[in-house]
Amino acid sequence: MSATAMNRARCDENYNFAYLDERTKKMIRRAILKAVAIPGYQVPFGSREMPFAFGWGTGGIQVTASIIGRNDVLKVIDQGADDTTNAVNIRSFFARTTGVATTERTVDATIVQTRHRIPETPLAEHQILVYQVPMPEPLYRLEPRRRETITLHALADYGLMNVKLYEDIAQLGAISRTYDYPVIVDERYLMSPSPIPKFDNPKMHMNAALQLFGAGREKRIYAVPPYTSVRSLDFEDHPFEVQRWLHACALCGARDSFLDEMIVDDAGRRLFVCSDSDYCGARRAAGHVGAGQAIDADAARVLR
Amino acid sequence: MNAVLAAEKLGKTFTLHQRGGVQLPVFRGLDLQVTGGECVVLTGRSGSGKSSLLRCLYGNYAPSGGSVRVRHDGAWLDLTTAAPRTVLDVRRRTLGYVSQFLRVIPRVPALDIVAEPLRQLGIAADEARDRATRWLARMNLPERLWRLPPATFSGGEQQRVNIAHGLIAAQPILLLDEPTASLDADNRRVVVETIRVARDRGAAIVGIFHDDEVRRAVVTREFDVERFRL
């Protein structure tokens, strides 16, 4: 681990380690254990007031706060980037309340907290991925009643979701969901993977790392243990497909990563750039170079 | 005994609760046995209970006393205490009925009305319709009427559909209530012939015939319902 990649900030002695009191951490750890024991099952927990508004990752933060130790190395990303407001904020919060080392490199991290993306770099067994989840209930838009969805999950009664997917194909020709694409975990529970692009869904399957999901406002925690089956819902004759681009990353030339589309001028010309800033940076550091040129609007296509 | 239909001490009294419970006695203590090959003609004045007797024999009316038994699947069955599905099975395979007026199932074509008893016996739709076609032709019902529902037919046309419907399944026991009432002479002859054929092949028939000529042509014996009048 290079010294420049890690930051040891001065720990603020006014707060308990990682902000939460020990009883709360214990409660959350119990919830996490239960979640790991029942892959994909939403475990209710006593979500605390955090110094962040709801909708800014309080669930993920509470999970991270409960598992982080003095020797951990933390990476925080938002939409794949380490340098957005959300990621910077959360990283500095943990730096301040734990004094734990932080990094922007996926390979150096032991805990990666993420909003809406999975890192391109494959994770290893010693790593934990913590997702920030706005709405943990995959059936929410189809069945808003909590009492009813609890029963549906208990009975594995997921016809409703299948109906929705059928309807998409009937009305639109294809399943329309491109993010927060519903999955079946361990062939049992229907789960919302959080609003990651469907491009990332395959990464969840048989991942060597532990994946934890925290929803602060909705007060639910769930988990996918390492090497667990995660299957995206589809039909036999309309199989699940990920997004593909015609272009490579303009900066590093990668053809296999999720690309952000950035409009660079008033003529509508675009740059396609890796969403995962660490992945792109590492490739450039290794000598890969992209075309570096903006593309005309009508030449820009994304295959869904 | 060789009887296939037996009414024992049969009684019928109507109680009209809507009219303060007034009772209308019809008959009592009626005994009737019918064997195969017989055509028993019920006699008695209008209102003496001939139709009511037929309906009791069919299970359509509930007797006030006594019993009606039929020979069904080689054993005696008491129709008065049988379960509804049993009565329906008896009607399908053993006991046929031609009512005085066609109770029209609305919107069903005449051909399908006539084919229905065969369908209920499990006969395929095509064959059932074929046989129904032959019956309607025998009854001289004009072909243009076959695919129409009988609601708008004349009385005679409806009656011919009714007869075909009642006889097509060739049950061993037949109950006929004024089957020729609305028919002209030619059609009466056809019906008479059909009844005679059924009787001669061993069917047990109980009938009410208003027309003397028809009665004489089919009767083997008469049964006076008025004897049991209350």
Place this chain on the structure above:
Amino acid sequence: MRTQRESSGEPMSGDASDDPLLSARGVGKRFGARFACRNVSFDLFPGEVLAVVGESGSGKTTLLRLLAARLPCDEGSVLYALRDERGAQRGLTDLTHLSEARRRWLARTDWGFVEQNARDGLRMNVSGGANVGERLMALGSRHYGRLRAEALHWMQRVELDTTRIDDLPATYSGGMQQRLQIARNLVTKPRLVFMDEPTSGLDVSVQARLLDLMRELTEELHLAAIIVTHDLAVARLLAHRMLVMKDGRVIEEGLTDRLLDDPQDPYTQLLVSSVLQP
């Protein structure tokens, strides 16, 4: 007071089965101190259509919900001839002994329920095809093309315009919605269908055509059915048997044509004589 009760008689030779499909034994339901329905007993056999007839407040709708295990009985029990996943008979099972999961599975495979108001029995926000295919999807069917073919087949069977397969039920007429409800229920080939006033609220001509369809389907598919209705003409047309209910009790029962042509109980006579003949 029950009159002229035809008891379950001798076993039937030539009938499809000697065993009842559904058996109600002393079924009763209380709301507070009042019994909405009490002491109802009967056996229903495969392919039999039973009409439960009565006026408002007679308890017929409560009875239907008890029989369909949507309400728990306060008295008595309802038994059903369950079949397991392989289709083998398991004898009469008391429905109160079923887990919620099993009850839901039963309700979406071997049973159908046609609601009085189609909106209660359909998903109004997904297309007709999705409505028909839902049960199959819940049972694990995952081939879009085959699901769609099944939906088209059943829509045709209930005489719905198949070009409307992708239209939302809200765009269907009332009669079409009822037909869609029927298709949605029949797709898993249930042996027993419950119907709650299936034709009320519809135009007379629409009612008539729907009744014809129901008549054909119950015969063709050898369906057993329990139909709650206040309309005696519906009972006459569709049912082999009838129960007449008043104030929560069965006051007369038996063969449909016998009940309608020769009613014995004073209330039954009142009901029958009250029907207007055009």
